[in-house]
Amino acid sequence: MTRYVMIADLRRCVGCQTCTAACKHANATPPGVQWRQVLDMETGTYPQVQRTFVPVGCMHCADPPCESVCPSTATKIRDDGIVEIDYDLCIGCGYCAVACPYQARHIVHKRDLAYDKQAMAHEEARFDEGRMSVAMKCNFCQSRIDTAKQTGQTPGVDPEVTPACVNSCIADALHFGDRDDPNSNVSVLLAENQTFRMHEELGTDPGFYYIWDKNE
Template identity: 70%
Template sequence: MTRYVMVADLNRCVGCQTCTAACKHANATTPGVQWRRVLDIESGEYPDVRRTFVPVGCMHCSEPPCMEVCPSTATRQRDDGLVTIDYDLCIGCGYCMVACPYQARFKVTSIGKAYKNGHMSHEQSREHRERLNVAQKCTFCIDRIDAGLAAGLTPGEDVDATPACVNSCIADALTFGDIEDSDSHVSQLLREQRSFRMHEELGTEPGFYYLWEGAS
């Protein structure tokens, strides 16, 4: 079995948002929609204050509440753990959006544009009308994974089979791979370092791990 997960090393992330930009470039999401984003969390009280950058997005949960509630079966889960949306089935009821504890889903009602005076040429050439009025979210760059696998590549190791956000990370904070493969980079990281998953108490079994203490 294969189970693709992502690992974010909080010690390394510098909050540059390059992954956010890479995701927008790769997936042509409309303005206001960020499938991958990085939170900037300030905590503590002076003088003991901290600033933490936390990449978030769809966690591709093993027990996705969005899939359970979806009335149209538009949201599904593949055998490799990726949670998908069939834009042609989705009715845009928003139930998955209130069911997701990670604010990972978006619904837009019009093709957005970056500037007031009309769409730019690249916006026109890559507009996704199928995403209008339905739920949308991070796919873990599923098209890159599938194309890469078809070409005999290994997601997480070969750039052409790896999500754009991971490829773009300047600090090597994001890692992608198969957690069921004990030799994969993600398995190695999770074996050697301490990690947590967000909102684990909700039982969603998210496929997104955060490293927080550095290598032991």
């Protein structure tokens, strides 16, 4: 089996938002919609305060609430663990959006442009009517993952078949790969480091790990 997961090394992330920009470029998301974003979290009280940059997005859960509530079967879990949306099936009811505890889903009902009235060339070229009024979210750049099956390349290792956010990370904080392959990059990282997953208590089995320290 294959279970693609992402890892963010919180010790390395500097909050530069390059992954956010790369995602926007790769997926042509509309203004105000970020499938990948980096939170700037301040914790503690003065003088013991810390600042942590936390990449978030769809966690590609193994037990995703968005999939079980979806009335149209538009949201599906692929065999490789990626949670995808069929835009042609989705009715835009928003049930998945209120079921997702990671705020990862977006529904845009009106076409917004970056500069008000005049669409820029890339906005015109890449506008997709099929994504209007339906749910959308990060898909781990699934078209690249699917390309790997044809080319024999390895997602997470070969940039051509790796999610854009991971490729763009300047601090080598983001990693992607197959958790079920014991020799994969992510399996090695998970074995060598201590990790947590966000809102793990909700039982969604998220496919996004955060490294907070090396193993003792």
